Amino acid sequence: MYTASSSSPEPANKAIIDPLNARSLQVQPVAYIDNDPPTEFFCMLSLLIYSVLYIDNDAIVDYRPRTLTVLSAMIIGLVYVAIYREEDDKGSNTATNIKFGSMAGVGFFLLFAMLQFRDGPFIRPHPAFWRIVLGLGVLYQMFLVFLLFQNKFDARLFLRAIDPTLGRPLPERSYADNCELTYDNVKNQIDIFVVYHATGWYAKAVVLRDYWFCWILSVMFEIMEYSLQHQLNNFAECWWDHWILDVLICNWIGLYFGMKTCEYFEMKGYSWRGFKQIRSSKGRVQRIVQQFTPHHWTKFEWGTTKSFKNYLAVIGLLFLFLQAELNSFYLKYLLWIPPEHPLNSYRALLLFMCSIPGTREAYQYLTDK
Numbered sequence: 001m002y003t004a005s006s007s008s009p010e011p012a013n014k015a016i017i018d019p020l021n022a023r024s025l026q027v028q029p030v031a032y033i034d035n036d037p038p039t040e041f042f043c044m045l046s047l048l049i050y051s052v053l054y055i056d057n058d059a060i061v062d063y064r065p066r067t068l069t070v071l072s073a074m075i076i077g078l079v080y081v082a083i084y085r086e087e088d089d090k091g092s093n094t095a096t097n098i099k100f101g102s103m104a105g106v107g108f109f110l111l112f113a114m115l116q117f118r119d120g121p122f123i124r125p126h127p128a129f130w131r132i133v134l135g136l137g138v139l140y141q142m143f144l145v146f147l148l149f150q151n152k153f154d155a156r157l158f159l160r161a162i163d164p165t166l167g168r169p170l171p172e173r174s175y176a177d178n179c180e181l182t183y184d185n186v187k188n189q190i191d192i193f194v195v196y197h198a199t200g201w202y203a204k205a206v207v208l209r210d211y212w213f214c215w216i217l218s219v220m221f222e223i224m225e226y227s228l229q230h231q232l233n234n235f236a237e238c239w240w241d242h243w244i245l246d247v248l249i250c251n252w253i254g255l256y257f258g259m260k261t262c263e264y265f266e267m268k269g270y271s272w273r274g275f276k277q278i279r280s281s282k283g284r285v286q287r288i289v290q291q292f293t294p295h296h297w298t299k300f301e302w303g304t305t306k307s308f309k310n311y312l313a314v315i316g317l318l319f320l321f322l323q324a325e326l327n328s329f330y331l332k333y334l335l336w337i338p339p340e341h342p343l344n345s346y347r348a349l350l351l352f353m354c355s356i357p358g359t360r361e362a363y364q365y366l367t368d369k
Contacts, residue, residue, distance in 0.1 A: 067115050074111055078104075095161070110135045120357040121364065124295045130357055137354040140347075152334050159335055163343075170336050172233045179238035189241055193339070197250040203352045204321070205258025207359050209300040214258075217318060218251045221325055232329055265297035300363050313366050317359070324351060 081104070113135025120130045147155050160167030178185050205214050222242045229235035237246075278284050304314045328348070337343055 065115075070111060070115060074108065099162075106139060109139065113138070121360045122295070122357055125292050133350075133353045133357070136350055140350060155334075156336055159337070163341075166341070167336055170333070170338060174233050174236050175241055176236040176238050179240070181238075181240050185238075186240070186245070189238075189245060194245070194250055197246065198254040200348070201251045201254030202258040202261075203254075205255045206261055207352070207355045208317075208321075209259075209262045210302055211255065211259060213302060213314070213317075214255050217321055218247055218255070220318065220322060222247060224322060224326065228326070232333055234329070262297075262299070265294055266299055268297070298360065298363070300359075302363075302366075310366060313362070317362065324355075 110132050114128045114131045117131040117134050119127045120134065122130050150158065156167045175189060201214070201218065204217065208214055208217075225235040225237065225242065229237075278287055302314050303310045305311065328344070331337065331347075332339060332344065
């Protein structure tokens with residue numbers, strides 16, 4: 001370990017790092033002995049070598065870039081399809097060709113995203129996974145831009161070309177026909193959407209990681225439903241449906257378990273031992289499972305009143321989350337997508353996966369000095 005000599009006093013408030021000590025690298029700030037270039041160079045070189053060895057030793061999956069390998073496989077696949085795909089010129093199905101061509105184009109773009117997009121704040125289960133998520137988000141944004149230039153009739157026709165079951169008028173349902181607070185009325189209002197409601201607020205709690213933020217968002221959305229029920233018939237609900245079933249039961253259950261999940265990851269003991277250092281089979285299986293859990297966890301403290309910048313950021317996030325919530329209902333209403341259609345679930349899952357790194361980066365931008 002490189003330290004100052006006994007005759008010279010150690011600099012105050014500085015930690016002298018043993019570059020070959022894993023624990024010192026994880027828990028102590030890096031500092032060097034003043035006016036000693038050889039020691040500084042050795043510490044920096046040792047830190048670099050150890051970080052490379054540490055990542056390679058810990059890796060369950062391969063973190064090395066495989067650009068040429070993936071590019072070669074993609075080219076071989078396209079050449080195979082171009083040469084050996086059987087096609088009857090007389091009986092070719094135009095709709096099928098367009099679907100397969102679109103899927104191939106999406107796959108090509110996602111491969112490019114996996115290889116060339118920048119890394120996000122997460123490394124598990126693999127940085128390439130989060131690059132693909134970002135690529136899917138870009139594709140969805142491009143689709144929304146395309147819809148922006150269509151009228152609702154052409155947009156419905158376009159969706160019907162994707163799925164023939166779409167493009168048909170939806171039956172309207174009002175939840176405010178009988179607002180007397182009785183057991184039968186409450187029972188009639190409970191359906192599968194109660195589960196979706198609680199699951200959605202669980203996801204918001206995991207993304208935002210703040211009780212007050214989520215409660216304000218919950219109350220604001222009910223106010224939005226009151227304000228827009230003249231446009232969307234299913235926003236018309238009884239008072240007890242708004243404030244008891246939604247806010248105090250469904251939203252609270254989702255928020256409670258979501259915040260408990262956050263507290264679990266905050267208190268969880270993290271081990272950064274390399275995979276090859278784990279001797280038992282049980283320990284290795286647990287380490288493989290942990291690859292699909294966060295590598296580390298950051299507790300969000302938004303600090304709305306700390307500065308004007310924080311205040312504007314929180315207001316902006318509230319606006320974005322409310323807009324995403326309202327878009328789910330308006331897109332279903334305008335494009336005639338039934339609530340039970342898988343497209344709604346796919347969209348909600350995509351928004352959840354994109355919002356996790358997006359909110360994390362927004363918080364990092366807000367708190368980094």
